[in-house]
Amino acid sequence: MRKIYMTFLLVLVVSTAGCNHDDDDGPAVSNGPLPMTGNMDPDNDSNNATTNFTEFTKNLLSMAADNTNPVNIDSITFEFNENERAFDDFL
Amino acid sequence: MKYFPKGKVLGVGIAVSLALGSTLAGASSHREAPFITKSPKVDSTDFYLFRSYQAGSEANVTLIANYIPLQDPQGGPNYFSMDPNALYELHIDNDGDAVEDITFQFKFNNQIPNAGKGIELQIGAVGEKKTVAIPIKNIGGISNGNIANLNFTETYTVKMVTGGRRQGARTDVTKISDNSTTFGKPYDYVGNKTFTDKAGYAAYANNFIHDVNIPGCGTGKIFVGQRKDSFVVNLGETFDLVNYVPIEGDSAAGAGDAGGFAGGITQNTVNDDLAGKNITTIAIELPISCVKSASSDIIGAWTTASLRQARVLNPRSTFSKPSVVGGAWTQVSRLSNPLVNELVIGLRDKDRFNSSEPNEDGQFATYVTHPTLPAILDVLFNAPVNATLGLTGTVNEIANLAPANFPRGDLVATFLTGFDGVNANGSVAEMIRLNTAIATTAKGAQSTFGVAGGDLAGFPNGRRPGDDVVDIALRVVMGALCHDLPIGAGGAPANLLLCAEDAATAKSMAPVGTVAFTDGAPLSDADFDSVFPYLRTPVAGSPN
Numbered sequence: 001m002r003k004i005y006m007t008f009l010l011v012l013v014v015s016t017a018g019c020n021h022d023d024d025d026g027p028a029v030s031n032g033p034l035p036m037t038g039n040m041d042p043d044n045d046s047n048n049a050t051t052n053f054t055e056f057t058k059n060l061l062s063m064a065a066d067n068t069n070p071v072n073i074d075s076i077t078f079e080f081n082e083n084e085r086a087f088d089d090f091l
Numbered sequence: 092m093k094y095f096p097k098g099k100v101l102g103v104g105i106a107v108s109l110a111l112g113s114t115l116a117g118a119s120s121h122r123e124a125p126f127i128t129k130s131p132k133v134d135s136t137d138f139y140l141f142r143s144y145q146a147g148s149e150a151n152v153t154l155i156a157n158y159i160p161l162q163d164p165q166g167g168p169n170y171f172s173m174d175p176n177a178l179y180e181l182h183i184d185n186d187g188d189a190v191e192d193i194t195f196q197f198k199f200n201n202q203i204p205n206a207g208k209g210i211e212l213q214i215g216a217v218g219e220k221k222t223v224a225i226p227i228k229n230i231g232g233i234s235n236g237n238i239a240n241l242n243f244t245e246t247y248t249v250k251m252v253t254g255g256r257r258q259g260a261r262t263d264v265t266k267i268s269d270n271s272t273t274f275g276k277p278y279d280y281v282g283n284k285t286f287t288d289k290a291g292y293a294a295y296a297n298n299f300i301h302d303v304n305i306p307g308c309g310t311g312k313i314f315v316g317q318r319k320d321s322f323v324v325n326l327g328e329t330f331d332l333v334n335y336v337p338i339e340g341d342s343a344a345g346a347g348d349a350g351g352f353a354g355g356i357t358q359n360t361v362n363d364d365l366a367g368k369n370i371t372t373i374a375i376e377l378p379i380s381c382v383k384s385a386s387s388d389i390i391g392a393w394t395t396a397s398l399r400q401a402r403v404l405n406p407r408s409t410f411s412k413p414s415v416v417g418g419a420w421t422q423v424s425r426l427s428n429p430l431v432n433e434l435v436i437g438l439r440d441k442d443r444f445n446s447s448e449p450n451e452d453g454q455f456a457t458y459v460t461h462p463t464l465p466a467i468l469d470v471l472f473n474a475p476v477n478a479t480l481g482l483t484g485t486v487n488e489i490a491n492l493a494p495a496n497f498p499r500g501d502l503v504a505t506f507l508t509g510f511d512g513v514n515a516n517g518s519v520a521e522m523i524r525l526n527t528a529i530a531t532t533a534k535g536a537q538s539t540f541g542v543a544g545g546d547l548a549g550f551p552n553g554r555r556p557g558d559d560v561v562d563i564a565l566r567v568v569m570g571a572l573c574h575d576l577p578i579g580a581g582g583a584p585a586n587l588l589l590c591a592e593d594a595a596t597a598k599s600m601a602p603v604g605t606v607a608f609t610d611g612a613p614l615s616d617a618d619f620d621s622v623f624p625y626l627r628t629p630v631a632g633s634p635n
Contacts, residue, residue: 060401061417065178066257070400070421087403090415 053078054086061090119322119429119560121160124441127424132174133396135426136160136370137322140392140523141555142548143376144531145622151311152382152527153623154181154195155374155556156394156426157321162369164632168227170279171317171371172245173199176416177396179373180256184391185384189450189520193382194252194259197315197373199276202244203410210242233278233285235295245276247315251306257420262306264313274301277316280369282633293628300623311377318372318626321556321619322429325356325610326364333471337565339607353479356611363612367630374624379527388528389509389516393427393449422446427522428506428551429560434464449520452507459502465493465568476603489602494570494590496600501572501589505551510587513542514552525553537616543567545577556625557616565608570601 056078060071119137127134139155158179162171173179178198182191203209210230213220231240238244249264249272263272277296286292300314328334340357342350347357360366373394382390400418408414425445426432435458436444444455469492476492477483494501509515514524532538532548539559541549543566550558572589574597579585591597598604619625 057401057403061403061415063400063418065399065418065420068419069257070419087415090403090417091405091407091412 050077050079053080054083058087058090061087119324120426120431120433121322123433124445125438126442127445130174130398130423131159131161132172133177133179133398133424134158134160135394135396135424136320137429138392138394138426138523139321139554139556140390140525141553142379142525142527142529142531143623144534144537144548144555145625146533148376148623149531150379151376152379152390152525153374153376153625154183154392154394155321155372155624155626156181157318157370157372157626158396159371160368161365162317162320162371164280164367164369164630166279167281167632170228170281170632171369172201172243173197173247173276173315173371174398175199175201176402176414177398178420180395180397181373181375182256182393182395183382184449184518184522185382185387185389187387187389187391187517189391189452189518189522190448191256192253192384194256195264195375196250196252196256196261197247198250199245199247200273201410202246203242204244207411210240229278229281229285231285232287233295234287234291235298241278243278245278246273247276248272249274249303249313264306265304267302267304267310270304274313274315275299279317280629280631282631283635284633286631289628289631292631296628305377305381308381309378311375311381312623313376314372314374314624316372317369317629318624319629320365320368320370321626322365323363323559323612323614323618324365324561325362325612328362329610333468335611336475337468337472337608337610339609344607344609344613351607356609358609358611358613360613362610369629372624372626374626376623383527387516389514389524389526391427391449391516391518391520391522391524393425393522395422395426396424397422422448429554430564431506431521435459435462437463449518449522452520455521459507460498462499462502462568465570468569469493492569492603494573494601494604496570496573496590496597501570501587502568504587504589505567505572509551510542513547523551523554534616534619534621539613539615542578543571543576545582547578555616556619557614559614561612561614562609565610566604566606569606569608570604572604573597573601574604 121136122128122134135156135158137157141153143149143151143153159171178196181195183193184190185192209224211222211224214223215221225242228243229240230242233241250261251264252259252261254260265272277299280292286295296316299316300312303311303313305311335356336354338352338355340349340351340355342348344358397420399416400421402414402416404414405412423445432441432444436455437458473492477488482488504510506521508519509524514526516524529547529552532546537557538544538546538549539557540563541558542552543563549555550560550563554560572587575584575586577584586594586597588597590600620627
């Protein structure tokens with residue numbers, strides 16, 4: 001079996017802790033900088049466009065910790081493309 | 092007819108931590124949600140908020156947040172360090188809007204000495220020796236001032252944030268001694284060959300109680316380190332469908348006379364399944380004047396832990412780079428009142444609760460106003476209770492052990508809003524609230540039942556380590572607040588009228604509200620120290 005060089009397990013915590021304090025109906029989620037592919041609309045968190053998982057993750061890894069909010073992934077459909085060395089530049 | 096206390100806002104509802112405490116209660120919040128069980132280092136277990144009762148410190152408030160549940164003292168070779176990729180926070184709301192006004196952020200750093208190579212030994216024949224790193228965290232004894240044999244060190248920084256936790260102004264908390272910003276954390280209590288004896292470990296760990304400058308408002312103390320688990324609970328039997336009779340079997344707790352409920356459990360330390368466990372404590376003491384607002388003596392507080400939203404594992408993992416992380420801080424753990432997420436929130440929503448903020452608690456309203464635990468207890472114990480009391484088939488048979496006052500205004504007041512004239516501050520959210528103007532009760536005189544025992548300095552007005560929240564919460568959820576409490580003038584009985592508009596009706600709502608529910612695991616202020624950080628020296632991994 002071909003050894004998998006990049007055995008990445010991306011842990012994406014579903015972001016429900018946001019800074020929007022006006023919503024009593026559910027966890028406040030803010031849409032931070034959202035990597036876009038295709039016709040993804042960053043202002044519409046119900047958009048079901050497909051997003052490349054690797055590119056999305058790279059953008060997340062590059063985001064700062066403070067002064068920003070977790071990205072809502074509830075409505076995102078991820079497209080997974082095998083790329084064993086996709087994260088070499090981060091490691 | 093439904094009754095809800097006047098002036099109380101029901102609509103928002105909140106995850107009330109009512110402990111359904113002892114029964115079905117596990118630890119205060121140990122491994123309470125599915126997702127957090129995968130990340131024990133960021134799993135909060137208990138949270139305390141109280142006016143400092145150390146002699147001479149009464150002008151201060153102490154916040155304690157415990158993490159990493161169910162630590163077996165023998166957990167070598169790595170024992171229990173905090174997560175360097177996590178952000179641990181203690182939040183304070185002092186204006187009653189259920190949003191943090193002050194946050195203390197703790198971030199940890201782990202290091203191996205010798206420039207990251209660790210302690211090394213020369214191994215091999217003379218002339219052919221090789222330099223080899225050791226596999227353990229200490230190679231010899233450790234004592235106060237002698238840490239040369241330590242192969243692992245853990246430090247942390249603390250920032251005080253005023254305003255929102257992510258956008259507020261951040262300022263370093265510094266040591267009084269040298270204004271440095273890095274604090275040391277003691278190595279865990281691995282055993283007595285390393286530390287000589289318990290006194291030796293205590294002396295070593297006490298060296299890590301830091302006197303600090305609190306930005307903009309005076310001085311305080313900080314300690315982060317392993318402590319003996321401060322929570323006491325009959326864990327195993329409780330979660331086995333309450334495999335005991337959860338009512339005091341003696342005439343009074345500790346009487347030893349079997350003069351209470353027939354077959355009921357009696358107080359015994361053997362009932363505490365956490366007696367041999369440790370946790371890691373984050374403790375901070377600071378002036379009340381630093382945390383309260385000019386307009387109110389009441390503060391609310393809670394703890395959270397967050398991880399970066401994205402993580403990529405390193406297939407060639409090293410000590411310094413097991414993974415790379417990025418993205419915004421994403422909350423994965425939350426705790427204020429004990430036992431909320433364990434026993435009130437439904438299984439399908441426990442992870443959501445952990446990622447939610449107090450001002451979002453309206454989504455959990457129904458769990459509070461219509462709690463399931465009393466109904467579960469009725470299913471388990473209705474028949475045997477009636478049988479024991481000889482009421483089965485009689486006109487006095489108890490139809491339902493669970494309180495009937497819906498929505499449960501008593502629970503809302505206890506955990507959602509606080510009590511008028513005691514610790515209510517206008518906020519409606521699940522959090523511990525402390526009235527900092529209420530005087531402390533000295534160690535030795537504290538009631539283990541807090542306010543319900545006539546001790547206004549105790550739970551639910553804040554929470555002290557010696558408050559038996561399991562027994563308190565169990566009794567409250569089964570309707571204790573529908574009955575008279577010794578809170579009138581001079582300790583006279585008085586009814587809070589939280590369950591009905593008149594005392595007689597209120598009492599009728601809770602047929603077993605005066606029953607001495609208990610899990611049989613005793614707790615009191617005698618189990619804790621009289622000085623900061625109050626929680627005791629951990630259990631040794633090797634006591635010999």
